[in-house]
Amino acid sequence: MIETQVDRFLRNCWYVAGWEDEVPAEGLFERTLLNESVLFYRASGGRVVALENRCCHRGAPLHLGRREGDCVRCLYHGLMFNPEGRCVEIPGQDHIPASACVRTYPVVAKDELLWIWMGDPALADESKIIRFWWHTDPAWRKKREYLHYQAPYTLIVDNLLDFSHLTYVHSNTIGTPSNATTRAQVEPIEGGLRVTRRYHNDQIQANRRSIATFDGPADRWQIYDWYAPSFLSLYTGSAPAGTGAHEGHLVPEAMQYRHCSVQTPETASTTHYWFSHAANFGLETSEVIDVVFDGVLRAFKEDKTIIEAQQQALLKGRPFQTVGIGHDGALVQARRLIQRQLDEEDRAVQSAAQATPAAAASRRIALVPAK
Amino acid sequence: MIETQVDRFLRNCWYVAGWEDEVPAEGLFERTLLNESVLFYRASGGRVVALENRCCHRGAPLHLGRREGDCVRCLYHGLMFNPEGRCVEIPGQDHIPASACVRTYPVVAKDELLWIWMGDPALADESKIIRFWWHTDPAWRKKREYLHYQAPYTLIVDNLLDFSHLTYVHSNTIGTPSNATTRAQVEPIEGGLRVTRRYHNDQIQANRRSIATFDGPADRWQIYDWYAPSFLSLYTGSAPAGTGAHEGHLVPEAMQYRHCSVQTPETASTTHYWFSHAANFGLETSEVIDVVFDGVLRAFKEDKTIIEAQQQALLKGRPFQTVGIGHDGALVQARRLIQRQLDEEDRAVQSAAQATPAAAASRRIALVPAK
Amino acid sequence: MIETQVDRFLRNCWYVAGWEDEVPAEGLFERTLLNESVLFYRASGGRVVALENRCCHRGAPLHLGRREGDCVRCLYHGLMFNPEGRCVEIPGQDHIPASACVRTYPVVAKDELLWIWMGDPALADESKIIRFWWHTDPAWRKKREYLHYQAPYTLIVDNLLDFSHLTYVHSNTIGTPSNATTRAQVEPIEGGLRVTRRYHNDQIQANRRSIATFDGPADRWQIYDWYAPSFLSLYTGSAPAGTGAHEGHLVPEAMQYRHCSVQTPETASTTHYWFSHAANFGLETSEVIDVVFDGVLRAFKEDKTIIEAQQQALLKGRPFQTVGIGHDGALVQARRLIQRQLDEEDRAVQSAAQATPAAAASRRIALVPAK
Ligand code: FES
Ligand code: FES
Ligand code: FES
Known part of the structure; x- marks a missing residue:
């Protein structure tokens, strides 16, 4: 079968997000990868941060927001997120619920490329990056x-x-x-x-x-x-x-x-x-x-x-x-290999669900592809 | 839930169709509201008429038609409709079936705005217009x-x-x-x-x-x-x-x-x-x-x-x-209020259906949202 | 019912594919008909050939290919097809599987028009062309x-x-x-x-x-x-x-x-x-x-x-x-006539399926409209 539309992406692997120098020293950079919009910026020391580009409040894109130190503030209603994706400020209130956060993606700069891991963060192993x-x-x-x-x-x-x-x-x-x-x-x-x-x-x-x-x-x-x-x-x-x-x-x-x-x-x-x-x-x-x-x-x-x-x-x-x-x-073998890895990801999610339901639930969230 | 697509509109309320002076003294004016194309024009004395902008014959849009007195003639096969939406002429035949009509919408000009009622016409109460x-x-x-x-x-x-x-x-x-x-x-x-x-x-x-x-x-x-x-x-x-x-x-x-x-x-x-x-x-x-x-x-x-x-x-x-x-x-309360009114409209249709089936049927037609 | 979308086309009839002189003396000409992309070119003596414009290997369009004699070569991986739609060369291998072919459509030039038959080729009767x-x-x-x-x-x-x-x-x-x-x-x-x-x-x-x-x-x-x-x-x-x-x-x-x-x-x-x-x-x-x-x-x-x-x-x-x-x-009668012919095509496929399953299967392929 030749698909004109790919419904499932491999998640537990490193992908290239761009050339490393595409992320500016200041400012915010957006790119859609695996059907998700991702925000990139450099925190102190030039380290690249990758966040889900959708504010957890009402979904406004963070790349239209503003840098404040190492954080990014959503310029809709002002929620501010730190490089770990945690909300650290909600205007007009002191309490910040634990659910107030956006996904963060492991990123690594290597060989002039910027690599991103969009699957289960616990499995992100830098040594697996293709050199x-x-x-x-x-x-x-x-x-x-x-x-x-x-x-x-x-x-x-x-x-x-x-x-x-x-x-x-x-x-x-x-x-x-x-x-x-x-x-x-x-x-x-x-x-x-x-x-x-x-x-x-x-x-x-x-x-x-x-x-x-x-x-x-x-x-x-x-x-x-x-x-x-x-x-x-x-x-x-x-x-x-x-x-x-x-x-x-x-x-x-x-x-x-x-x-x-x-x-x-x-x-x-x-x-x-x-x-x-x-x-x-x-x-x-x-x-x-x-x-x-x-x-x-x-x-x-x-x-x-x-x-x-x-x-x-x-x-x-x-x-x-x-x-x-x-x-x-070669292409037939390659397709089979991709399919095998997709099946493995599915099995991993299922067996995790049986072992430790709670951990599996969070892992499942990380792995479920976008609809 | 934040919808990116609204599937159901409140119907039994006044909506703004435009500035009142957008409807020209002569000529035909079209605007899509609640997913329906509506034709506006001024009959004698400047009164604004609003008709379903789709000829009941084969669906041609009436705004490409022609004014003849207070009527509008479809310039496909020539059916003519009066301001009440009734077909008053079918070229080549004398009999005009009762079903030959287009919807008409109550409209009111107030405070420089043109208001339209796209629900059950029997419920259109001018005093409910927001001033x-x-x-x-x-x-x-x-x-x-x-x-x-x-x-x-x-x-x-x-x-x-x-x-x-x-x-x-x-x-x-x-x-x-x-x-x-x-x-x-x-x-x-x-x-x-x-x-x-x-x-x-x-x-x-x-x-x-x-x-x-x-x-x-x-x-x-x-x-x-x-x-x-x-x-x-x-x-x-x-x-x-x-x-x-x-x-x-x-x-x-x-x-x-x-x-x-x-x-x-x-x-x-x-x-x-x-x-x-x-x-x-x-x-x-x-x-x-x-x-x-x-x-x-x-x-x-x-x-x-x-x-x-x-x-x-x-x-x-x-x-x-x-x-x-x-x-x-406030926005949470507003969403709830809209939902409550949508539910009320549904219930009104259902209870009318039980009381007087025939009347309810026509009311249902007026209320059913476009697919 | 007035359709805004036609889901089924009559197949067992001649359609016009264009003016006959639109197909150049040399070169390849593409046109989409009945939702299928068709390749036209002139073989020896000027005879027009019509082939499915999609290479049977990986689906590349043949109109981006190259004429070689009366054949057309796919310029993706080089498969070559003759005017009968049969693959006659696969680079790097001697064996050519019987399935390696593209559909061919009967075509007739008449009255300056180019006619094409996109249904069951066995039924293509030139005398039925409208003059x-x-x-x-x-x-x-x-x-x-x-x-x-x-x-x-x-x-x-x-x-x-x-x-x-x-x-x-x-x-x-x-x-x-x-x-x-x-x-x-x-x-x-x-x-x-x-x-x-x-x-x-x-x-x-x-x-x-x-x-x-x-x-x-x-x-x-x-x-x-x-x-x-x-x-x-x-x-x-x-x-x-x-x-x-x-x-x-x-x-x-x-x-x-x-x-x-x-x-x-x-x-x-x-x-x-x-x-x-x-x-x-x-x-x-x-x-x-x-x-x-x-x-x-x-x-x-x-x-x-x-x-x-x-x-x-x-x-x-x-x-x-x-x-x-x-x-x-007249239009009502015409719609009925089209519907009757569509129904006849369906029945022909079904009765053929009962008589000779194998022949019917291939005929069905020819008749099944695109999804
Ligand atoms: S959507 Fe970001 S603060 Fe409201
Ligand atoms: S579509 Fe209006 S007269 Fe025929
Ligand atoms: S797609 Fe035509 S040769 Fe491969």
């Missing part, structure tokens, strides 16, 4: 971008896990004829899949020839680790054919790239998409990464065009029955 | 305006019944710090609530200082009578502190204002909002009322911003649970 | 146009079958006062209705007087054959009064017109509308048809205005109960 370490490593030079999609995140996952589309969607940018004919090797990794494609004696993408470190045929590789629900860490590159790249030996002319693609559902049918691309050669100027990134960006816009058109096509006409092909291997 | 007599009293000078809201009328009622928001929403216009800390006195009146706030030794709103009749501290008052479902008649003013205003004695420098705010649901989630503000001093020129009204209008736009944002915030995310505060007293 | 032979007859000179309607096709059928509206909607274009007072004669024909109106000693439409072949009073006629669900073939004209036109004798000054109006549902609530108007006199220059067509086009835009307003009026307010009038005769 994109080269974002801050001086041995790599990168560029980054953002796209907003009118499609559910699952259609983007499908796209990322079948590189056969490169030949057709990206024939003028990053694709080569060999993409569609090279069957990928797919293997499970912790929390995801590794998809490996190796091309022997192949050609460099046309639009990258100007910045290539060598002429002639190339051995190329694409190794990408995908993690549920929607993280892609790609290692790709090329070396002069026959110099041992596929056997683990990289000559100095070898060109290596690392790529980060992350999606976070905005709503059931729209998606945030952040990505970056880095090279480890030609670091002195921006020439290499400009050329490479230009192709990547154009390719990603080509993807956006076809995926949003796919979404529209699926919304119309008779019920759609997909016909599987060989290249679907 | 805003100062609209036409030469001892008062007023200005008036209209706003269209992308929010249900209930969110506006909430706003009007909790003046603590003045301090926060209107800090630059009509609010003072004292609004949020002064608890209002709330008492029931016939069909509504009276909310009284008295401020002792307080300050005049900053933006009104230029037109003030006196300097120094002021005793201020806000007395507003709210009537279900959505009428506000406000009497407010200020006098030099200690001159007896709160005890009923007004010195000549006392500045008095009267304000009218009425809402009529347009649809389940949009609202018409008419209001006026009047002063009883500085009547010779428009200076005083210009200054005062400018602040009121800016304040009302501030309200619109926060209320429409609240509506959007309530529409998104998990189900919303409101947390009550002390200042909610 | 508009004068489109290509040199004895007639025509102009043609297209309108897109924000209303279900049924509201347009209603309009076309009650010419009493000409007097009111088209008082400044093609209507005359006599339209509304002349009762039409309605008789059944194969698959439709014939509506005949004859006007004796009447006047020519004001806007056609400049091109009239005679002065003075006219005998006029309108004979239109309507076929379910939405085809109108109109023969109309006028001759000097008393020269025998109504008895079958046409003097040389007689002015004859032929008109074609066809609607195809785009979605449940939007409609494609193609029409043409032809005259058989003044053929040397475009003057006559320019004058006549100008009036027709303006009239059709007047219809569009009132019908789209009717649709909006029906969508709002209480449930609508139509009141019938005498002029409704």
Whole structure:
């Protein structure tokens, strides 16, 4: 089944909320994630705070409010909330009920990305954040971008896990004829899949020839680790054919790239998409990464065009029955993995309910998806 | 519960349909009220007629039709209706079936407002119209305006019944710090609530200082009578502190204002909002009322911003649970009053159904809200 | 009942998909018909092919794909389909499953129109296509146009079958006062209705007087054959009064017109509308048809205005109960005819299911309307 609308989101995982520097030093920043509006701001020392962007009094959005110290005051009737989401002032009264609070979300800044945990806060484990370490490593030079999609995140996952589309969607940018004919090797990794494609004696993408470190045929590789629900860490590159790249030996002319693609559902049918691309050669100027990134960006816009058109096509006409092909291997496994994790979250909520009803109740609140 | 959508409207009450002078001397005027499109025009002598704006033949809107004497002709197939809603001509045939009619609504022009009764016509009692007599009293000078809201009328009622928001929403216009800390006195009146706030030794709103009749501290008052479902008649003013205003004695420098705010649901989630503000001093020129009204209008736009944002915030995310505060007293009572009147309308329909089935059936038609 | 939304379309009939010359010699052309997106292109020899515009792999629209010979390749992952809708290439694999295909629709070009059959292909009988032979007859000179309607096709059928509206909607274009007072004669024909109106000693439409072949009073006629669900073939004209036109004798000054109006549902609530108007006199220059067509086009835009307003009026307010009038005769019969044909299609599917379950299953697929 291909959904045009995602009804259930994985909750107990870290999502990207944006680039870390999108949250201003002062002021309030709003973004909708998993169908919830979230308020971000920096408390003392620059620490980012993430609160439910809906005052518990009458529901006014807090991002139209005002900072007062580390707190934010709702500018409807003046309730004030601290960075832990507790109401600390109600104008005209002394007593503040315990229920007067807004949800707070664990957030972590790492590798220039801002990560948020929208599930059970007790399970938020910083060590599970997917790393994109080269974002801050001086041995790599990168560029980054953002796209907003009118499609559910699952259609983007499908796209990322079948590189056969490169030949057709990206024939003028990053694709080569060999993409569609090279069957990928797919293997499970912790929390995801590794998809490996190796091309022997192949050609460099046309639009990258100007910045290539060598002429002639190339051995190329694409190794990408995908993690549920929607993280892609790609290692790709090329070396002069026959110099041992596929056997683990990289000559100095070898060109290596690392790529980060992350999606976070905005709503059931729209998606945030952040990505970056880095090279480890030609670091002195921006020439290499400009050329490479230009192709990547154009390719990603080509993807956006076809995926949003796919979404529209699926919304119309008779019920759609997909016909599987060989290249679907990775995407089918990815869908299964997401489903398995969704089922696990359900089971966790249920078994907690049997063990300690009260704790489970609060956990359930944290896990119940928005209607 | 805070609704983002109102499914049931009070029917047996007078609503404002617009300023009386909005209905042109000639020509046809359309406005949607309580989710019904209504046609207004002036019959002989200027009397305003209000008809269901949907021809009983095939549903074409009558406001695209043509006046012929006191009648209106549908310009689709030519049926003609008189001011009582009866079809008086069907082209090509002599017989006119009794069912060939459109609803007609009782309308009354009063205090520059046009009032309409959209419930059981037999219950329409002109004496129940809320009066805003100062609209036409030469001892008062007023200005008036209209706003269209992308929010249900209930969110506006909430706003009007909790003046603590003045301090926060209107800090630059009509609010003072004292609004949020002064608890209002709330008492029931016939069909509504009276909310009284008295401020002792307080300050005049900053933006009104230029037109003030006196300097120094002021005793201020806000007395507003709210009537279900959505009428506000406000009497407010200020006098030099200690001159007896709160005890009923007004010195000549006392500045008095009267304000009218009425809402009529347009649809389940949009609202018409008419209001006026009047002063009883500085009547010779428009200076005083210009200054005062400018602040009121800016304040009302501030309200619109926060209320429409609240509506959007309530529409998104998990189900919303409101947390009550002390200042909610009046709005909670108002919501209960509206609910009680809705329940009464239901009971009236049911008991009528038991007494005289036929009469009840027609009454039910008049009362059943649109789907 | 007047629907603002059509839930079931007649399937076993020919619909117009467009002007035949809208499908380019090269390239791909998309149009939504009966809520399905259809891809059109010309295979060898100019023959038009119509395919379901949704790749069977993951649903990408094929009109964003690429022609390769007589085939079309999906530019997502590269599946290629032949004009029969069969997948003939899946990149990276040899085996092509039998299920890898898209629907194909019978199409026929006739009378400058492109006709499509969206029901059971086994029943597509070219001889049942409604003919508009004068489109290509040199004895007639025509102009043609297209309108897109924000209303279900049924509201347009209603309009076309009650010419009493000409007097009111088209008082400044093609209507005359006599339209509304002349009762039409309605008789059944194969698959439709014939509506005949004859006007004796009447006047020519004001806007056609400049091109009239005679002065003075006219005998006029309108004979239109309507076929379910939405085809109108109109023969109309006028001759000097008393020269025998109504008895079958046409003097040389007689002015004859032929008109074609066809609607195809785009979605449940939007409609494609193609029409043409032809005259058989003044053929040397475009003057006559320019004058006549100008009036027709303006009239059709007047219809569009009132019908789209009717649709909006029906969508709002209480449930609508139509009141019938005498002029409704033809439209009521037309609605019944459509309903009868819909019921027949249902019965055919059911009885096929009892006879040969397997064949019926595939037929059912062909007939089941989109959800
Ligand atoms: S809605 Fe925030 S204080 Fe009332
Ligand atoms: S819809 Fe008004 S006359 Fe037909
Ligand atoms: S969607 Fe067409 S080839 Fe994949």
